[in-house]
Each structure stands twice: as C-alpha cells, then as structure tokens.
Amino acid sequence: xxxxxPAVPILVVPILVVLLAAVAPxxxxxxxxxxxxxxxxxxxxxxxxxxxxxxxxxxxxxxxxGDSRLFVRSTVDEREFTAVNGQSITxxxxxxxxxxxxxxxxxxRASGESRGPIVRTLHWIDLESGIEATxxxxxxxxxxxxxxxxxxxxxxxxxxxxxxxxxxxxxxLEAGTVVSLGNVSAFAFNDSGSRFAxxxxxxxxxxxxxxxxxxxxxxxxxxxxxxxxxxxxxxxxAGDALVALRGTTPEGMTLRENTLVLVxxxxxxxxxxxxxxxxxxxxxxxxxxxSELGATRWVTDDLVALGxxxxxxxxxxxxxxxxxxxxxxxxxxxxRLQSQQMVQAxxxxxxxYTAVYDVTGGHVVPLATPEMRRVDIxxxxxxxxxxxxxxxxxxxxxxxxxxxLVRLDPRTGDRAPIASGVRRAMGxxxxxxxxxxxxxxxxxxxxxxxxxxxxxTESTGIDFIDREFDVIAERPAYGLGGWTEGSEEVLLYxxxxxIAVPTDGGAPRNLTGGMGDREQIRFRLExxxxxxxxxxxxDALLSAYGERTKRSGWFALDAGSDPRPLLxxxxxxxxxxRAADGDRxxxxxxxxxxxxxxxxxxxxxxxxxxxxxxxxxxxxxAWGRRVLVDYTDDRGHELQATLALPADYVEGERYPMVVYxxxxxSQRHHQFSQPVYDDRPxxxxxxxxxxxxxxxxxxxxxxxxxxxxxxxxxxAAQAVIDLGYADPDRIGLQGHSWGGYESSFIVTQTDMFAxxxxxxxxxxxxxxxxINYKSSGSGNGPILEWSQGRLGxxxxxxxxxxxxxxxxxxxxxxxxxxxxxxxxxxxAVDWNQGLEFYNAARRLEKEVILLxxxxxxxxxxxxxxxxxxxxxxxxYFDHHLRGVExxxxxxxxxxxxxxxxxxxPKVVS
Numbered sequence: 077x078x079x080x081x082p083a084v085p086i087l088v089v090p091i092l093v094v095l096l097a098a099v100a101p102x103x104x105x106x107x108x109x110x111x112x113x114x115x116x117x118x119x120x121x122x123x124x125x126x127x128x129x130x131x132x133x134x135x136x137x138x139x140x141x142g143d144s145r146l147f148v149r150s151t152v153d154e155r156e157f158t159a160v161n162g163q164s165i166t167x168x169x170x171x172x173x174x175x176x177x178x179x180x181x182x183x184x185r186a187s188g189e190s191r192g193p194i195v196r197t198l199h200w201i202d203l204e205s206g207i208e209a210t211x212x213x214x215x216x217x218x219x220x221x222x223x224x225x226x227x228x229x230x231x232x233x234x235x236x237x238x239x240x241x242x243x244x245x246x247x248x249l250e251a252g253t254v255v256s257l258g259n260v261s262a263f264a265f266n267d268s269g270s271r272f273a274x275x276x277x278x279x280x281x282x283x284x285x286x287x288x289x290x291x292x293x294x295x296x297x298x299x300x301x302x303x304x305x306x307x308x309x310x311x312x313x314a315g316d317a318l319v320a321l322r323g324t325t326p327e328g329m330t331l332r333e334n335t336l337v338l339v340x341x342x343x344x345x346x347x348x349x350x351x352x353x354x355x356x357x358x359x360x361x362x363x364x365x366x367s368e369l370g371a372t373r374w375v376t377d378d379l380v381a382l383g384x385x386x387x388x389x390x391x392x393x394x395x396x397x398x399x400x401x402x403x404x405x406x407x408x409x410x411x412r413l414q415s416q417q418m419v420q421a422x423x424x425x426x427x428x429y430t431a432v433y434d435v436t437g438g439h440v441v442p443l444a445t446p447e448m449r450r451v452d453i454x455x456x457x458x459x460x461x462x463x464x465x466x467x468x469x470x471x472x473x474x475x476x477x478x479x480x481l482v483r484l485d486p487r488t489g490d491r492a493p494i495a496s497g498v499r500r501a502m503g504x505x506x507x508x509x510x511x512x513x514x515x516x517x518x519x520x521x522x523x524x525x526x527x528x529x530x531x532x533t534e535s536t537g538i539d540f541i542d543r544e545f546d547v548i549a550e551r552p553a554y555g556l557g558g559w560t561e562g563s564e565e566v567l568l569y570x571x572x573x574x575i576a577v578p579t580d581g582g583a584p585r586n587l588t589g590g591m592g593d594r595e596q597i598r599f600r601l602e603x604x605x606x607x608x609x610x611x612x613x614x615d616a617l618l619s620a621y622g623e624r625t626k627r628s629g630w631f632a633l634d635a636g637s638d639p640r641p642l643l644x645x646x647x648x649x650x651x652x653x654r655a656a657d658g659d660r661x662x663x664x665x666x667x668x669x670x671x672x673x674x675x676x677x678x679x680x681x682x683x684x685x686x687x688x689x690x691x692x693x694x695x696x697x698a699w700g701r702r703v704l705v706d707y708t709d710d711r712g713h714e715l716q717a718t719l720a721l722p723a724d725y726v727e728g729e730r731y732p733m734v735v736y737x738x739x740x741x742s743q744r745h746h747q748f749s750q751p752v753y754d755d756r757p758x759x760x761x762x763x764x765x766x767x768x769x770x771x772x773x774x775x776x777x778x779x780x781x782x783x784x785x786x787x788x789x790x791x792a793a794q795a796v797i798d799l800g801y802a803d804p805d806r807i808g809l810q811g812h813s814w815g816g817y818e819s820s821f822i823v824t825q826t827d828m829f830a831x832x833x834x835x836x837x838x839x840x841x842x843x844x845x846x847i848n849y850k851s852s853g854s855g856n857g858p859i860l861e862w863s864q865g866r867l868g869x870x871x872x873x874x875x876x877x878x879x880x881x882x883x884x885x886x887x888x889x890x891x892x893x894x895x896x897x898x899x900x901x902x903x904a905v906d907w908n909q910g911l912e913f914y915n916a917a918r919r920l921e922k923e924v925i926l927l928x929x930x931x932x933x934x935x936x937x938x939x940x941x942x943x944x945x946x947x948x949x950x951x952y953f954d955h956h957l958r959g960v961e962x963x964x965x966x967x968x969x970x971x972x973x974x975x976x977x978x979x980x981p982k983v984v985s
Contacts (some may be wrong), residue, residue: 093204107723108877110751110764110955111948114697116141119690121664122701123163126151126653126673129171132203136162136676137690140753143181148201151660157201157208163631168223169656173249175200175217175226179964193235198228202249215242221269224250225472226293229260241277254737255294256872259283262305265291266315266570271342273299273318275306286320286337290346295798300337300349307334308372318341319380321368331390334366336433338380352433352440356386360440360794361429363387370428371890374458377487378435382426384442389745401644411469416853429458432486441489453486455609459524460484461504461511472855474816475549475862483524494522495529499550506561506609510579512566514553517541521579523567532568532577533884536584540568540575546776548861548868558611559599567611572598574618574633587613596623597673599639602630606662617679619652620644624716626704626745630681643681648672648746654679662687668702668720668746668759669694698723700763702745705770707795709787717772718745719801720763732806732957733768735793735829737785738815741771753942755897755935757810757949767953774818779874781866782821782881789818790828805830806957810949812836812897813863813905813934820913823894824886829954832894833949836934839913841882842871844906851903851934887916893923895952897945899932925952925966 116139122137123146133151133556138144143668146162149155161179168174176531177196198214201207216229226249230241241259250306261277272289285301286309296432299307300322308321323334336352345527354360370383393400401455402615406414417424430451443451447466453819456461469898481494495515502512504524511522518533519540533540545551557567557574565585566575572592576585593598602617620641629644630652643649644724651664651672659679671691677684705717718741736757749760776784789809796802809832811819816837823832840842845857860867871878879885898910910926917924927948929941936942954960964970964978 078537084770106799107696107722110697110699110761112761112943114693115751117691117693117752119144120750121672121674121688121810123165123691124651124653124662124675125165125167126204126655126660126662127167127171127174128169128656130655130658130676131171132167132174133662133674133676133687134165134167135688136165137688140420140751146176146178147688148176148203150203150588151685151687155203155206157206159199162199164217166217168219168226169221170202170223171410171657172223172603173200173202173219175219177214177217193231195231200226200249204906211245213325218263218265219263220269220272220291224248225265225269225272227263227265227272229263237279239277239279239281244274246272246291246977247932248291249393255289257287262309264309264311264312267313271311271315272313273309275309275320276301276480277305281305286339287317288318288342290337292569299339299602305332306337306425307368308370312374312377314377316340316344317374317377318342319364319372319374321372323368328390330390330980331365331385332368333484334368336366336372336380336522337478338433338435338474340435350438352438354440357440358382359442360431361442364429367428368911369426370430375432375453375486379453379457380433382431382433382605383430384440413848413853413855415848415850419851419853427590432635434487437487441486443484443486443489448482451484451640452504454504455506457510458487459504459507460486461494461501463501468497468968472857473810476858477549481511483511483527483861492527495520502553502556505559505566509561509563510559510566512556514541514550515827517551519553519568530581532566534586535581536575536577538568538570540570541572544571544775546778546866547863548778548866549863555600558603559609561610567601569600572596572623574599574601576613585634587616588618589638597621598623599631602652604652605656619650621743624742626718628746637766642679643658643677643684668749669699671748671750686800698764699760700725700769702840704742704745705772705792705795705799707772707792707870709775709791711784713775713788715773715775715788715792716742717770717795718742719771719796720749720759720767720769721801722768723764723767724766727842728800730803731766731801732808732953733764733770733793733796733802734808734957735772735773735789735954736810736815737789737818738813738848739770739797739812740775742753742773744771753939753946755942755945756812757833761766761950762953765950766958768796770796770802778866778868779877780881781864782825782883784838786822786825788805789822790826793828804828807833808953808957810835814838816897816905820883820894823892824883824889827891831953832892833897833952834894835897836899836902836912837883837896837910838905839882839909839912841865841867841878844909845878845913847906847908849904850906884913884916887913887922888920890917890922890924894925895949895955896924896926897929897936897949898926899929899934899936902934904934919939925969 085240104855119137119139121135125134134148136146143160146159148157157180162176165176179194196214197212199210211228213231215231226247228245230243236558240261244257244260246255259276259278261275263274274283281303286299289296303323304324306322310319318339321334322337323332325332338350339347341348348541364384365387367383367385373381375381404414412484431442433442442731448462450460462482465479468478477496477499480496481498482491484491492667498513500514521530521532540553541551542554554569560645565578568575588599593941598621599618602619618631620631621628628649630642631639634640647665647667649665654661662676664672675684675686700720700723702718702720705719710713749750762769774785774788797804808830809819812835819834820837820839845860848902896910898907914926955962970978
C-alpha cells in the first residue's frame with residue numbers, strides 16, 4: 077500500500093453558482109382545478125442536513141414522477157449547488173465541505189435485461205471555492221473529524237465475488253494526496269480523526285486482517301492478520317483502542333466461531349493485542365459462539381457489548397425433493413403462533429444474547445437469557461435493565477406486553493428484581509442512577525443502587541397519565557422530557573405542562589407555570605442536541621401546540637414566569653433541528669395552503685428565511701382553505717373537526733361534501749394536503765374541484781367502536797349542515813383500514829350519506845377475530861379485544877356485542893350505494909373481509925361495487941393502481957354527489973374478458 081494518485085481520474089471542476097434571485101417562470105393568470113394528471117411534478121422534501129456551523133443547508137426534492145434534485149444552499153447569501161438524483165448529504169464537521177452521492181437520470185439508465193446495478197457517483201465540494209471533485213462507483217463515504225480527510229469506499233470490481241472487500245481511497249483534502257487501500261470491507265475514523273482503521277476481506281483471505289493508519293504522516297501498520305474473516309470494527313470513545321471480531325466457520329456447523337480482538341494502547345508506540353473466545357472462558361455459557369450478528373460495541377472504556385449465539389450443526393436432508401414432507405406444526409403450547417415465527421424468522425436467525433466483555437478482568441459476563449431476551453445497558457454502563465417476559469408468553473387472556481423488570485450488574489452478572497407485570501418502561505437516567513416505569517397507571521422512580529421505589533404520582537399529587545387514552549389497556553404516561561444534570565430532577569409531562577420532580581423527594585416545580593393548562597397549550601421540551609445527556613433549563617426551548625386553536629410553534633422557558641413565545645401562530649411548525657455549533661436552526665412551516673418548505677433562523681426566530689420552494693406550481697391551481705368546526709356528539713363529548721372549503725367558496729351557498737376520517741383528525745387542521753399517488757382522497761384536489769372535505773374527531777366508548785364512530789361522524793356532518801356549508805343530500809364518506817371498518821359500519825346504520833367508499837375494511841368481527849394479521853403473523857384477537865378494536869371481550873363471552881358492532885350483520889339495512897377497495901394480498905385486513913361484505917350486500921340486492929386489485933397489499937403499492945383508484949373514487953363521488961353521468965364501470969360493470977378495456981369516463985365540463 078503506497079501513497080499515490082488514484083488510477084481512476086478525479087474530475088475537478090468549478091461548479092455553477094445559481095442565484096436565488098433568478099426570475100421565476102411565468103404562471104397561469106387564472107388558477108384552475110387540480111386533477112390527477114397534474115400530480116407528476118409535486119415534490120416532497122427529504123434528506124435535510126444542516127452544516128455544523130449552520131452556514132449551509134442541504135435537502136432533496138423528489139417529485140411524484142421524474143428525477144429528484146438535490147440542493148446545497150447557503151443560509152447567509154445566494155450561493156447554491158444542485159445535482160440530479162442526489163442523496164446522502166454529508167457535511168464535514170468544520171462546515172467547509174459537503175459530499176453526496178448521485179445516480180444517473182432515469183433517461184440515462186439501461187432498461188430490461190441489460191439493466192445492471194445502478195452506479196453511484198460521489199461528489200465532494202469545497203464550499204468556499206466552489207471546486208467540485210467526483211468519483212464513480214462508490215458504495216460508502218465518510219469525512220474524518222476536522223474535515224481534512226475523506227474516505228471513499230468503491231464498489232467491488234466483481235460484484236459476484238465471494239469476498240466483500242473493495243478499494244478504498246483515503247483523500248487528504250488539504251495536501252491533495254490520496255492513499256489507495258485494497259480489499260477493504262469496513263472502515264472507521266476515530267472521533268478526533270487522527271486515526272483510521274479498516275478491515276480487509278480479500279479473495280482466498282489473502283491479507284485479511286485489521287489495519288491502522290495515523291492520518292497525520294500516513295504511518296500504516298497491521299494489527300492482526302489471519303486466514304479468517306473480520307467483522308464488527310469499533311473505536312472506543314477516547315480513540316485509542318479498537319475491537320473487531322475474527323473467525324471461521326467449522327466444517328459441519330452453521331455459525332462462524334469468532335474471537336474478540338482487542339487492541340489497546342494505540343498511540344503509545346506499541347499497541348497491545350488481546351484475544352478472547354467463549355471456549356477459553358469458564359464463565360461463558362457452553363454451546364454459544366461469539367457472533368458477528370451481535371453488533372459488537374464499546375459501552376465504556378472497560379466494557380464491550382457482545383452478542384452470543386447458539387451454535388448449530390448443519391442439517392442436510394438427502395432425500396429427493398418429492399420425498400421431503402412440507403408441514404408446519406401448530407401446537408397449543410407454542411409461545412408464538414407458527415405464523416409469527418415465520419414472519420419473525422429472519423430476526424430469530426439474527427438474534428444474539430447480549431453479554432459484556434470486562435476489559436479489565438478479561439472475562440465475559442452473560443446478561444440476556446432465553447427467558448430474558450432483551451437487556452438494555454445504561455448509558456454509563458453501571459447497570460443493565462432486563463425484561464423477562466417468560467411468565468406472560470402465550471397468555472391471550474389479557475392485553476400483552478407485560479414483563480418483569482430486572483436490574484443486572486454488567487461486571488458481575490448479579491441480578492435483582494425491580495418490578496413485575498410492567499407494560500410501560502420509560503428508560504433510565506443518563507448516569508444510570510434511576511429508572512422510570514408505569515405500573516397500575518402510576519409513574520414509579522427506581523433508585524438502581526438501592527432499588528428503592530418512589531411512587532411519583534403519590535408523592536407529587538400530580539397525575540402524569542394520559543386519561544384520554546381510550547384503548548382497553550393500561551394507559552401510558554404523557555412522557556419523559558429528560559433529566560437535569562446529575563439526575564437531580566426528572567422532567568415529566570402532564571397533558572399540557574412540564575413538571576420538574578426532584579429525585580431526592582423535594583417539592584415538584586411546574587416549569588411552565590400552569591400556562592399550558594390555563595390556555596390548553598401542550599408544552600414539550602425540544603431536545604435540539606441528540607448527543608446532549610442533560611437538559612439545561614437555563615437554555616431550554618419548548619415546543620407548543622394549542623389543542624383547541626391548532627396553533628403551534630416554540631416558546632422560551634423563563635424561570636419564574638410564563639413561557640415566552642418566540643414563534644407561535646396559525647400554522648403547523650415542526651422538524652426543528654439545530655446546527656451542531658451555534659444557534660442556527662432549520663424547521664418547516666405549513667398550512668393547508670402552504671407546502672412545508674424549509675426555513676432557517678437563529679434560535680430567537682426573529683427573522684426566519686425561507687430556503688426551499690419545492691412546489692411553486694401551487695400558484696397555478698385553485699386551492700381551498702380550512703376552518704375549524706366545533707361540535708358535540710350525542711354522548712356529550714365536545715369535539716372538533718377540520719373542514720376544507722372549496723376554492724371557489726361563496727358564503728351562504730351549500731356544497732357537496734366528502735367526509736374522511738380515522739380516529740382523531742382535527743390536529744391535521746394546518747397540514748398541507750400533498751398531491752401524491754396513493755389510495756386516499758386528497759383534500760386539496762377535492763377542494764380544488766368544488767367539494768367540502770370534513771375530517772372529524774372520534775372518541776370511543778369501550779365495547780362500541782362502530783357505534784362511537786357513527787355518533788361522532790354523523791354529529792360532525794350534521795354540524796356542518798347546520799352551519800350552512802354542506803348540502804345534506806350530497807354528502808359522501810370515505811375511510812380506509814380502521815376507517816374502512818367505521819365507514820362500513822356507518823353505511824349500515826344511516827342514510828345520511830349519498831355514497832360511501834370503504835377501503836380494506838374489517839366487516840365481520842367474528843371471522844376477523846379468528847384469522848391472523850398476515851404482516852406480523854399475530855392473531856387478530858388481541859387487536860380486537862385490547863387494542864384498536866376496543867371490544868374488551870371475546871365472541872364467546874359476548875356474542876351479541878360482536879354481532880352489534882359487525883357491519884356484515886346489518887347489511888340488510890343498507891340503502892346507500894357503496895364502493896369497496898381491497899387488495900388481494902392485504903397483510904393487515906384479509907381480502908375475504910371485503911369479499912364477505914360484497915357477497916352479503918350483493919345477495920341482499922344492494923348497490924355495491926368491489927374494486928379488487930390482485931397482488932396488492934393493505935395500501936395500493938403499484939403507481940398504476942394508485943392512479944386507477946384515485947380516478948375511480950373521484951368518478952364515484954362525482955356521479956353520486958354532483959350528478960355527473962356515470963362511467964361504464966359504475967353503470968354496468970366490466971366483464972372479466974374486457975378487463976382494462978372499458979371506455980374512459982366522459983370529461984366533466
């Protein structure tokens with residue numbers, strides 16, 4: 077390995093600087109209605125990244141159709157860099173450089189059988205000079221700390237090769253030199269960027285090993301080389317020690333048997349290499365191997381987390397395929413259904429038992445066991461929290477998720493019980509002193525040293541539990557905001573306020589002064605630095621959401637007074653992130669009429685600057701607006717709905733209306749309605765075409781999910797009628813999945829609606845109860861009893877309740893035309909649920925159409941099918957709510973032999 081210029085040329089060119097002040101293209105003078113044919117250019121923003129100094133912002137705009145575009149734009153002036161199909165934006169930590177990957181435009185890619193792997197090009201740009209360099213065929217990249225060095229990991233020359241290594245180019249961006257390293261399979265800079273380590277995986281294991289380079293001076297050394305495979309390279313926090321795994325798979329066995337390679341004293345001139353294997357440690361469980369699937373990592377400088385796994389011999393069935401039976405044995409004592417085991421098989425194959433290697437003692441301490449498969453080590457490594465679920469496995473008589481919490485000492489393996497039957501653990505303090513959990517709907521603080529438990533609900537007299545949680549299971553706490561330094565206080569949420577609770581038993585403090593409760597503003601702590609362990613209350617920022625007003629924004633936390641608003645208004649603000657160094661932040665702001673573009677400002681939010689303009693074409697289209705509607709249901713609940721008004725709304729006129737719902741929806745009042753291909757009605761499109769769109773809130777009474785939805789949806793619709801907005805004879809209803817269940821139930825209970833579209837609906841709660849949720853493999857019974865179904869019982873204990881809440885048992889009452897959408901490969905709601913409802917309605921001579929999409933999952937996945945359903949849903953509502961002449965498929969259906977050949981709908985003037 078020698079220092080040289082790379083054989084593959086690096087293109088160095090000045091990049092075009094685009095001025096933001098460029099003249100915008102002319103727009104249509106008269107906005108027009110939005111249609112599905114206009115959806116192609118509408119883009120979403122993703123991959124947002126802000127440079128550490130806050131001087132640059134990067135993001136990607138991806139349209140529904142066509143190539144995406146990457147932007148890197150200055151936050152202080154008009155400089156900008158763009159690229160087609162960019163991704164993976166990375167800034168150097170000095171803020172001077174940016175790197176990103178691109179793929180060829182769609183039109184330049186090969187098609188059909190000639191299509192090979194997509195080649196990715198890495199670009200890196202000096203943001204001060206604008207000079208760009210590129211390298212093609214890149215699989216990964218990373219800057220070292222300080223930004224001077226850039227590692228460019230190339231694609232393998234032979235993608236079919238059995239070894240995983242490929243060339244890596246380590247660029248010194250200051251000196252303009254590069255070191256070429258061959259057959260690299262993994263690499264890592266230490267935190268300071270002063271050292272670079274890599275693993276080699278070469279053909280026939282020639283030169284396989286662990287290697288090290290001092291980036292300053294370029295000194296190279298081999299730390300460990302063997303005829304073996306190497307994995308799991310990791311630096312310690314100090315950057316002076318490394319771990320990796322080295323191993324081979326014994327003949328006749330399935331798993332690699334690894335040795336832990338630990339290198340310490342790096343930088344001392346003579347690093348020490350130590351090894352550990354389970355077979356050489358009397359404290360290691362027998363029959364387990366050290367696995368590369370366990371994500372080996374440093375916990376502290378004297379503890380390394382490992383994964384141990386049961387070794388298994390290879391099983392070979394020499395019988396001919398025709399002679400091999402194919403059977404799955406479903407046993408009543410199985411902890412998990414066979415179907416769950418099938419879905420989770422990949423995870424089971426990768427599962428390892430967590431253990432730690434004590435660097436000082438030179439031995440391993442097993443932590444996880446078959447009874448306690450999950451163990452979480454505290455951030456400081458002092459303790460570990462185990463979740464033993466053995467006593468609760470396979471218990472279908474109660475809501476699931478219960479565990480017994482256990483404290484473990486990672487250095488000795490000693491364990492002690494914390495609490496039994498816990499469903500909601502809330503985590504540990506950063507220093508490992510305390511642990512929080514909810515039990516019997518009370519928040520408990522556990523001192524992990526003494527195991528003394530304090531009931532914070534009782535000691536403070538404050539209820540931290542979400543009493544609005546209406547699923548039939550133990551209610552959760554509102555949440556944890558963090559801990560003050562030294563774990564002096566734990567910061568807990570009530571419905572609206574933030575409470576600081578001293579861990580020594582002192583009196584709690586309401587940090588938001590009760591303002592949240594008084595004004596129904598939900599305050600939460602905004603954690604801007606994900607690496608920050610403690611919350612500094614002198615510099616804390618609060619997010620805020622007005623529960624009744626739907627306003628949002630940020631407040632400053634002022635000691636001794638009410639929080640002070642910084643940016644708070646009638647819009648949805650979110651996505652806040654802060655530059656690593658300094659006070660520059662990026663965030664989004666949106667309303668029904670304003671796309672959530674990116675904005676930057678300082679933390680005072682005094683002069684926000686808009687950075688992106690992803691969808692300027694919005695000016696071409698007629699757009700509605702939203703109003704809030706207050707209503708009271710028949711059970712006395714005071715609720716809200718958000719109502720989109722048509723673009724051409726004239727006060728006093730009544731309009732056709734589509735009601736779209738799920739559970740609670742009014743919180744979406746300021747959410748932009750993005751035109752996108754899927755299987756839902758888009759409020760922007762319907763409002764643009766003369767419809768009202770109502771999205772109401774639903775609250776549930778235990779055991780009566782359908783009846784609760786009926787009450788609230790009808791009450792909300794009636795309120796809109798009473799307010800003079802909606803034409804009572806032209807109201808449609810649409811819901812999908814759980815909303816599909818609700819809309820299917822509602823169509824059997826009322827004739828308020830002129831047409832109903834129900835997607836992927838649960839329709840027979842008894843048959844649904846005894847089939848599986850295919851995506852997870854779990855049974856539907858617990859979902860209907862304890863979770864979203866909220867029935868609280870079984871069909872055998874309350875047969876009449878299941879009948880009363882099942883749409884199919886009321887199909888004889890239907891007087892409304894309705895449309896069912898269902899994909900045949902739905903992994904959430906079985907396709908037969910839609911078929912049962914269709915067959916029942918057809919037998920009862922109801923006006924029903926089933927749109928069945930072969931091979932489609934719970935939500936339509938193929939773009940062609942998404943477009944097809946969007947068109948048909950609009951045609952269905954247009955016909956029934958606006959009197960538009962019905963297309964052929966509504967009027968007379970489509971014979972199978974003419975599938976895909978029906979005439980297109982007439983154009984609506």
